[in-house]
Amino acid sequence: CCVARLWAIAMIALIATQHMELEDPVPAYNISCGEVAPITWGEVLKRGKSFGYNYPFESILWYPNGTIRTNRLIHGLVVILLQVLPAYFIDFLMVLFRQKRFMVRVQKRISVGMEVLQYFTMRNWHFKSDRTRALTDGMSERDRQTFFLANVEYDVDEYLVNIVLGARQYCMKEPLSSLPTARKHLMWLFWL
Template identity: 45%
Template sequence: MNGPTGVLIGAGKGVIRSMIVNGDLKSEVIPVDIAINGLILIPYHNSRVEKRPLQIPVYNLTVADQKKRTWRWVMDVGRDLGKKYPFEAGLWYPDGNMTSNKLYHTFCCVMFMWLPAYFIDFLLLIFGQRRFMIRVQNKISVGLEVLQFFTTRQWDFKSTHFEQIYNDINQDDKKNFKINTDDVDDYEYLKISMLGGRQYVMKEPLTSLPKARIQLKFLFMLDRICKTLILGSLAYWLSSKVGLIDFVRSNFEILQK
């Protein structure tokens, strides 16, 4: 549940409603099997060198610069995939937003994450059920705080040592231990990450997708109805405070006469 996969799951479930992200910065996200292949190849390569270096080499396994996607692209594609392959029984419709404004993020967290969590736990307490939403929100807050350290900074990792390994190994090793990200389909990769999180983390089989899509449509309607009622009530209250409603009512009565 840590890292980008946890964010995809949390956003897809409608639990994460806001994140502090600089959407213009490039992400550093790489398939885990490529990272594992790298961990296998590094000691293998070092064991074959004739002369050990005086200093311990540092290997950074990174995505090629021309392949790096912005965080905005990652979040937009994740939101799109979350609607195409929805999770079962989400807390709310998955339409959270990303922002670099901490004040706005705090407002969204309080209004759309913490208050609903307290309300749901209050209802669970009334009905004698086990409360869990506050505990979930605490975990999410810690995870987002850790992740935002990476989503609000530009990173420039040099991977020259690791690239040298790729150049030195033979064609069979390149085929068996894939470490080159040039031919990775980014959209397909995020799609597999989403479906993998759905199946293996949340234990939701693909056969439940039709039911989940129906639930998503219901949550969409509920979300729009609630937002319309809230915004309409707020507009009515503000109009009453500034006297706009009385002004319209008096003009309407004059026209009737």
């Protein structure tokens, strides 16, 4: 009985392996604007700051500002001076005022998140969209308007505004009515 099961499993594995070798791999259809309308990280950062200032989050802890640095040493020094030391200073003040410390913990989480993102942001990524273009070329005009895949005519600014507003509403649970208060908070952080 045990030998029969092993034989059956081996036959299924053999048939599956032969079948997989005969079949083409599953085709991938990349929807990317990189080939048609490339955008740099510098441009993303510039636009992101602009939208972040116009549609700020209520719960931000300091003024959003950033630059792209390719030198690891300079980046490390700036992080220590502008993020780590202020976090320890604020936590020190929290201890003096007998409040719960939180900034160093938040800063550590930010650092871990940034390390993960660095893998993706410090490399060039090229996604071929030949199959998607061929699919689009084979569509009728009506289907092209219904299933928008061209990525040529979309408004990047509108797309980024929707990302920021969506993050505010659905991730942070902050209603749009709180924007005036958030803008005042942002100005306070700017002067701080």
